[in-house]
Amino acid sequence: MGVIEAKLVSKQYRMGEIVVDALKDVALAVDKGEFVAIMGPSGSGKSTLLHLLGGLDDPTSGEIMLSGQRISNLSDKEVTIIRRRSVGFIFQFYNLVPTLTAEENVALPLLIDGRKSGTYQQKVGQLMELVGLADRKKHKPDQLSGGQQQRVAIARAFVNDPQIVLADEPTGNLDSKSGTAILELLRHSASELNQSIVMVTHDPRAASYADSVVFLKDGLIVQRLAVEQEGGDEEDIRQIMRVMRELEL
């Protein structure tokens, strides 16, 4: 049983007369310490799946289980608390609060959870070190580069020791050097910190950092590919690109 599971999840969007099947009977399980990449063409339902996994939206049918607990179709309050304590999000556009410093941004989820400020100094300090920004703690987002901002966002996603971290194209907006740093950070937290991660990406190189790659097309999982080597391995990347071509992604 995975940390997070999607059990035959479907999602329909209704726009007047038109019904869009964004996801069709998707089943996915992610184990503890597993790093899964999701790939697929634009509009294939990647973001929708991620939203459902994070409890941001409810599936039309099927269920989402987090550590054996159903998180779909709960009240807003209940799912909010679960999200606050057990899920971490990383966005394509970092989404830092511009009025807070880097470390305050990292501490924000704990603050919102009502933790006393003394109790998380250490944790925040560790995370800032982990993401390599120990010397940028007091900087405001607009004083940081895109890559640095994304690293702050990652630290923020990890600060509540989440059971699952969900990232939607976290490197989509970054140069390859900053992107690599981010991917290595994610890889590290999965392998060494036993953190479960689901990452949406367009980039085969990025996907090669994961343990496995799930391919989505028209709302269906069309293939699941295990990644053999360490991230950035050219053979793995070729493998992923071949599947993409086969599936006409």
Next chain:
Amino acid sequence: MFRAGHIQFKSPLILVVRNLRQRWVRTILTALGIVVGVAAMVAVNAANRSTLISINEFFDEASGKSDLTVDAAVNGQRFDQDILEDVRRMDGVAAAVPAVVGVALPQDEMENWEQQLTVGALPVPGSSFWLMGRNILEDQQVYDYSLQAGRLLLPDESSYSMLLVDEYAEEKGVELGEDFSIAIPGTGEVSLRVVGLISKEGIGVANQGVLGIVPLSVAQELLSAAGEITLIDILAEPSVSSNTTALEDLRQTLAQRLGDEYNVSYPLSRGSLVVDSLHSYQQGLDFFGAVSLFVGSFLIYNAFAMTVVERTRENGMLRSIGTTKGQIMAMVIFEALLLGIFGSALGVGTGILMAKGLVKSVAALTGQPIQQISTAPQDLLQSLLIGIAVTLAAAAIPALQASRTSPLQALQVQARSDGKRWVALGWKFGPLLVLLSYLIFYKVPMRPGMMFLVGSNTIFVMMLGATLCIPLVTGGLERVVRPAILLLFGNEGRLGSGNVNRSSGRTTLTVASLMVGISMVVGIKGLTDSFEKDMDAWVDTALGGDLLVRSPMAMNTDLEPRLRAIEGVDAVTRIRYAASNMILPGGEDEYTLFTAIDPATFLAVNGMRIQEGPDQGTVIARLAAGDALVISANVAIKQDISVGDIVTLETKRGRKGFEVVAIIIDFVGGESTSVTGSWRDLQRYFGIRDVSTFVVKLSPGSSAVAVTDIIENEVGRTKSLTVESKQEFEQRIAELSAQAFSLFDVLALIGLVVAALGVINTMLMNVMERTRELGGLRSLGMEQGQVRRMIMAEAATIGFIGGILGASFGAMLADVFVIGLRSMGGFVLVSQFPYQAMAFSFAAAFAVALTAAWYPAVRASKVNIIDAIKHE
């Protein structure tokens, strides 16, 4: 703040403080909204109060500060002073001071003794010197004594000491410290020591200054009236005296408590036409006070709604990392609280300055002296609290919206447009609300007391409805104005003008603040026009004659031929006001002022403005025939009475039905119910024979001054008559109304300031929100000047739409105000369509929008291209 590596934020609310500090431009704009709202409220109230103070002071000169007087039902009769205690115990009575009045003759006039003093000891017409006993210590609460020489009476004085008016002492050749001898009926000759001289103002104007003031106990002894008094002056609590309804309630309660043997009335001048009608202004001003509050709250709402839109992504992110709806809501409310406290405090200060400054400049412009602004601490505190409360209330909906932000919205690259929802909402509720509030004003009859409450709330609803209607018309109006904008601003005009259609919500808020401000200007101007028009009509009909002859004491009808005989007098008619109760269909009774006219002479002097009914001659003839009444239009509206109906009045002979023969426009009753009947009915049913006022018409070419002199000094020498000329009266009314109108101008100015602030606020938000897009346009090669022109074109389009809507809505508002005041006050105002004001306001809207957009346009043009693009 951080210290030694500690993260010092203890609660999510720190986000709010950071936000306020970091986004200081928006903070200032929001606070400015609150400041203007509260300042408008304070300024209006302060200005309002100062007018009232100056009006009251004007009349205090004549009658002291007393709000009500109690005397015996039989004119001049004395009564037991024990009643004083009863009066003092009543709720709403701040002070009650007694006086005993008797007549006497100065020694040098004693040859005429027999001729002049004929009616025992009563102070009746014919007496020439008033011996007035007063309790000097209590007295000073009510009357001003301006001591010219010597001293005032001492609190426990029991010697034969007396105060004289300096003018009279001089006339009689009496010096300070000398004795003054008078003869008192039943007592004989007495010498009193003149210990002080006062000037002929305050209490000194009584009986034209022909009086001596002695200690109460001394007067009671000399007049053989131990334990008796002639009248009680009542000073009401400030809350009661400043409110006509409360004062009337107190009057009725007192009258009921004291019973038939006593008369509780307004002092002569207070009951006069002018005061009553000016109270309608007071209500008008109150009305605008409430409206300005609405405008303020609208501005605040605007600012918070913007904040929420602006922070959609941030709030979405907060939600996605587990912030609950309640927490988000708490943040916005906390922000509102901080801003509310800060803004309201500043607003109170600004309001006082604004009232002072604006009132002064308006005074300088119109050449009208205006009483300096007065501000009571409790009013200021009240404004402060209201400011905070309104801020919180205005922030409530945006707070709710913020809490409803979906976490998904943080992930969307482009915020979804809310335009469709606005239109849908507007289509459903906008016209409905406008229609509903219009119907309430026109179709639902209401008691005057209710009218203010319901009326002002209805205005709010109407403004809300009009705001919701904006998205419905924006598109169409934009197409209308587009050619002109293209002509003015070229190709940038096309871009700018089109922007108006993009974010329906944003445009709506900008247009709405403009519309509300502008419609306030038009509404006020329209109301002022109606007032002015009606003032003229009022002076013409209410004061048909040239001179009004009154007396503090009862006047007999036999004075009429003597007045008519005076050279230069063309005609004389008499009027008597009597108190009665009208029995309403529901069985309850309503205080009613019965005005008795003399059908034989009335038309020679006065006229009637008949709204419904036959011609003047027929109406007068019907009144003369008896059992008939004419009622005021405001009464007809309030009680739903038409011509031909029978109204029942309480009379000395029991309940009596009168046929309504006409509905007229008059101003006699002010806010109270007023009916007009014949002299004969007054005698028959009310047993009253004396006269309240003689109205004198002069023959062409004769001098008002000369006739006044004859009336006061020859005919009235022994009758204590006072004469007021129509000219004086007109002048006074003109002064007072100019004063009131100048305050309306102040309000109109406030309306424009509010509009400007609203436009600056929203345009700036627009620009901030579009930073990325503006950067994009610049990167494509748009020049700074072009960006500015584009923003200005957008502002011009908004100015046009806001101007059109504001002017039309304002015209409607004026109409509604007139109706509201008509049913509240005694005025029967006829709506004047405010063409001029509409044209002016339309131009003003344009100017305001362009001026206000200048800074946002400059800011937009200075957007750093690289930053803007990198931004997200």
